[in-house]
Amino acid sequence: MxxxxxxxxxxxxxxxxxxxxxxGVRVRPRxxxxxxxDTSLARSDDVVHERFSAMLAPVDGADRLAFVDAGAVTGAVPEVLSERELIMAAAHEASEHAAAAEGTNVGATTLAQLDADVRRIANEYVHAAPAPMMVEMLRVRRRVYRLLDGQQKPVDTSHLYLLAGTLSGLLANASTDLGYLDAAGEQIRAAWAYAELSGHNGLRAWTRGMHALIENWSDRPRNAVQLARSGQEFVGPGLGRVRLLNIEARVWARLGSDVETDRCLHAAEAAAGDRRDELHDEIGGVFGFGPAKAAYYAGATCIQLGRAEPALAATERAIALYSSGPPLQRSYGAESLARVDNAAAHLINGSLDGAADALRPVLGLPEDKRIAQLSERLVGLRRRIAAPTYRDAVEARGLDERIEEFCVQFRLPGASGRA
Structure with missing residues (x-):
């Protein structure tokens, strides 16, 4: 070109x-x-091998060999590799060489490494920016695809389809966070196909739930209800069913049905159990649905129905759980959305100061962590600020201006504009 x-x-x-x-250092891409x-220039195998198999020239007078793979570089290739980039590059090189040394298309070491990659990505994603993580997801899925093109035992083929499905689900989640709902829909349909091929009920259930969320954000709530319900066929009591019932409750709340919303919320409470699922419990991260995320979902559902007090309680619980939990399990996206819902509840209760306090950490998020749902949810918040109750308040105008500045700086190509 x-x-x-x-x-x-x-x-x-x-x-x-x-x-x-x-x-030059000052003109590196964002x-x-x-x-x-990364994705545009790595379309052909020639480019992939040329870029990611290169040996770096001597650095500061010392010969340092570094194999740079897509997942090791989250920005432009630097003149001097960071410690993490060097360590991850060496690890990727070792796993690729070990796979070749096994002498078969796929062996236990290769599958174990791919399992570890998926677990790592699913858990890193909750606290990392989505765009660079997509490069790592694509790197690992591309490796899975190459293996599927060869010959392996049926049980290993099923395992590879499970990996392809989880990675496609992660890419659907990332596409949603970046505002590309059409791409997210395509990824999640691929994930469902792989779930069927692998026969994995946990992935079937999770995929149906993610697809329901995409349909809901795409203004197709009736489809979303059917997807959430169909996913419940594949899981018994436990996190998988609790998640699906909470998703269905959010959709019913959007449709304005208090009766169906409450039915789903009560069913979710009854569905909690000790039955563990490989995807929701063992891998966790994006696939998990712990107490903090459940509280965030409950708050979002209550806000949709205008229930300020239970929304305040739920969102404050979500914020507290995320804030006090392990940093590497702290989902900045879910926590930020819970803060926006908390601000909405304060506005319903007439507390402009409470709303401003809740939003302060959100409006200070780095640009690469401003996911699409935030901008969309803030649009709804601005409508509440524009209500007659706050129309003449100087503080309300100041808060509205700060939100507008956040949204203008945030503009992403393909953002859906759905609340």
Whole structure:
């Protein structure tokens, strides 16, 4: 492509591409642009091998060998590798070589490494920016696809389909966070196909729930209800069923049905049990549904129905659980959305100061962590601020301006605009 064509492909100005080509520390691509560059430039095997198998030249007079793979680089390739990039690059090189040394298309070591990759990605994603994580998801799924193109035992083929399904589900989640609902729908349908091929009920249930959320955000709530219900066929009492019932409750709340919402919430309480599921309990992370996430969902459901007091209680519980929990399990996305719902509950109760306090950490989020649902949910919050109750308040205008500035800076291509 010419510079002009490539710039149009990426959705940036051609002068910016020229600056990237010229190099230099001050003109490195931002994380979102880098993710697009990684996926665009790694379309062919030649480019993949040329870029990710390169030996780096000597650094500061010392010869340092570094194999740089897609998952090890979250920004532009630096002149000097960071400690994490070097360590991860060495680990990827070792696992690839060990896979070849096993002498078969796929062996126990390879599958164990891929399982570990999926577990790591699912848990890192809750506290990492989505765009760079997508590069790592694509790297691992591409490896799974290469293995599926070969020959292996049926049990190993099933295992690979399970891995492909979980990775496609993670990519659906990331696509949603970045505002690309059509792409998310395509990814989640692929995840369902792999769940069927692997015969894994936990993945079937999780995929149906994720698909229901995508349909709900795409203004197809009736489809969302059917998907959430169909997923319940594959799980008994436990986190999988609790999650699906909470998702169905959120959809019914959007449809304005107090009766169906309460039915689902009561059923979710009754569905809690000690039956463990490999995906929801063992892997966790994106696939988990712990007390903090359950409280966040309950708050979102109550806000949809205008129930301020239970929404306040639920969102405050979610915020407290996320804030006091292990940092590596702290989902900044769910916590931030809970804070927006907490602000909405304060506004319903007439507390502008409470809303401003709840939003302060949200409005200070780094740009690469401002997921699409935040901007969309804040639009609904601005409508509450514009109500007659706050129309003439100076504090309300100031808060509205800060939210507007956040949303303007946030603009993402493909953002759905759904609340």
């Amino acid at each position: 010419s510079i002009r064509e490539f710039a149009a492909h990426l959705g940036v100005h051609e002068r910016l591409v020229s600056k990237w080509e010229a190099g 994380p979102v642009n880098q993710a697009a560059l």
